[in-house]
Structure formats: structure tokens, C-alpha cells
Amino acid sequence: MARPRSGKTPSSPPPEPAAPGVPDARERLIAASSRVLAERGYDATTVKEVARVAGVNQGLVHYYFGSKDALLLAVTREHSQQYAEELRQLREETPLEQLADTSFAWGESHLRESPAQFRLRYELFALGLRNPELTSAVAELQAQGDMEVARTVALYRGGDAAKPEPTDMHYAVIIKACFDALALQALLDPKFDAAPIYALLKRMVLSSVDGPGSAKPARRGTKGQARRGKTPARRRRVPRPPR
Known part of the structure; x- marks a missing residue:
């Protein structure tokens, strides 16, 4: 392969812009973790499996979250x-x-x-x-x-x-x-x-x-009793003496 005349190696092509709607690595890891954790439980879930399902490098799990515990917290x-x-x-x-x-x-x-x-x-x-x-x-x-x-x-x-x-x-x-x-x-x-x-x-x-609509109508009483929030007491009927 011919080298450029300047003697320098060709630079890498610029990364292509992300397609609209494609989540980034962190979002993919959270989505993958939610799926794997739900299927296997916390103890059986490994960082390696989460990275595989997310389609990213395993090191990104530690880069974004630091630990599996913190990953569960993020999810x-x-x-x-x-x-x-x-x-x-x-x-x-x-x-x-x-x-x-x-x-x-x-x-x-x-x-x-x-x-x-x-x-x-x-x-x-x-x-x-x-x-x-x-x-x-x-x-x-x-x-x-x-x-x-x-x-x-x-x-x-x-x-x-x-x-x-x-x-x-x-x-x-x-x-x-x-x-x-x-x-x-x-x-x-x-x-x-x-x-x-x-x-x-x-x-x-x-x-x-x-x-809404739960207020109950107050019972009627005397003015003083209404202010005190009390209902009037019933009057006791006193029997009349025989004639």
C-alpha cells in the first residue's frame, strides 16, 4: 500500500453521526440490564452478559456505573x-x-x-x-x-x-x-x-x-351550638302528674 508523499500515515475517518433514535452506550446498557436482571435476577446477572446484550465493550459498564450495584440503581x-x-x-x-x-x-x-x-x-x-x-x-x-x-x-x-x-x-x-x-x-x-x-x-x-364532593352537610342546631360544632340535645319529656 502506497504511503502519502508527506510520509504521514492517513488519519482515521471521522465517526459517522449517530442515527436518529439510536440510544447511546449508557442507555443501551440500562436497557440491557433491565432485561437481563429481570430474566436472571441480580445474583445470576454478570457484567459480561449485560455488555453482550447491549452490544458494547464490557469496560463501558465500569466506565459509566462503576459496579453492578450502581448499575441496578441506575436501572x-x-x-x-x-x-x-x-x-x-x-x-x-x-x-x-x-x-x-x-x-x-x-x-x-x-x-x-x-x-x-x-x-x-x-x-x-x-x-x-x-x-x-x-x-x-x-x-x-x-x-x-x-x-x-x-x-x-x-x-x-x-x-x-x-x-x-x-x-x-x-x-x-x-x-x-x-x-x-x-x-x-x-x-x-x-x-x-x-x-x-x-x-x-x-x-x-x-x-x-x-x-371533591366529600363534604358532608352540617346538622342544624342553635347558633351557639353551631359555633361550637355541637348538635342540640333532645329535650326529655317530663310526664304530667295525674289529675
Whole structure:
């Protein structure tokens, strides 16, 4: 092969621009990890297999994430961001009087349609307890999810202008804890029917949260009793003495 007259070797051709819609290496690794982790579980998943499925060099796993633990965190964070975006869209598009039913149905559908993603959440919870380097990141991920649910509760309770209050966050933690527990039991027992329990949970929550149309008319009483929030006591009928 003839060399150029200048005596220099020819430079490498410039890289071709990425085609539209083709994810980069980091995104391919997250997508591949989600698939491999869901199929094999955390312990059986190897960095080598993730890189093979992603079609990238194995060293890029360590370059972008540093460890398999951090890779699982990135996958779960990606799923959580998708859930948060779906919940925000649900709040924007759902009429207020339908928000409670739609929100509970949306949460229940995730278990039926994405059980593997719940399994990854539990794997991450276990890692957060074992690996101190991940503990704060896992706790932050939980807090972000709680806040999205709290915003939904606040919207149902007070309308568009309502901001989450401490009580809304308390409801959010309870709701998420119940959903996680029901999802875990459903994963462990394929015969477990969570539908009636979801329905009961919804009734319990809605019975204690004042939402649209839930205000009850006050009972009529005297002015003083109305100010004190009391109802008038019945008068006892005194029998007349015999004539």
C-alpha cells in the first residue's frame, strides 16, 4: 500500500453521526440490564452478559456505573422516573372527580404488567441495606416516589392550587408501603389475588381524605351550638302528674 508523499500515515475517518433514535452506550446498557436482571435476577446477572446484550465493550459498564450495584440503581432510577412522568401526566389529564379511581387503577396495573420491575425494586432495597454506599441513594429514590404520590393526594384533596402538606406525605407513605407489600406477596404467591385488597385499601384511604364532593352537610342546631360544632340535645319529656 502506497504511503502519502508527506510520509504521514492517513488519519482515521471521522465517526459517522449517530442515527436518529439510536440510544447511546449508557442507555443501551440500562436497557440491557433491565432485561437481563429481570430474566436472571441480580445474583445470576454478570457484567459480561449485560455488555453482550447491549452490544458494547464490557469496560463501558465500569466506565459509566462503576459496579453492578450502581448499575441496578441506575436501572431502578430509570423506571422510577418513568413512573413519575406517567403519574404527572395522569394528574394533568384526569378530571378531579375521577382522579382517585384512575390513580389506584394505574398503580394496580403496574403490578400486573411489570412484575419484573417490582422484583428489581426489592433487589435494590436489599442492596441498600447491605451496601452503605447505596443507602442514601435508595432512600432518596423512595422519597422522590413518596412526593409524587403526595402531590396526587394534595390535588385530590384541595384542587389545582393545593400543595402537599405533611398529612399528604403520610398518606403517600402508607399507600406506597401497601402497594409494595401487595406486589411482593403477589410475586411470592402466584395464586394470591390482590384485587379485593386494592379495592379495600382505596375505600379506607378515601373514607379519611376529604376529596371533591366529600363534604358532608352540617346538622342544624342553635347558633351557639353551631359555633361550637355541637348538635342540640333532645329535650326529655317530663310526664304530667295525674289529675
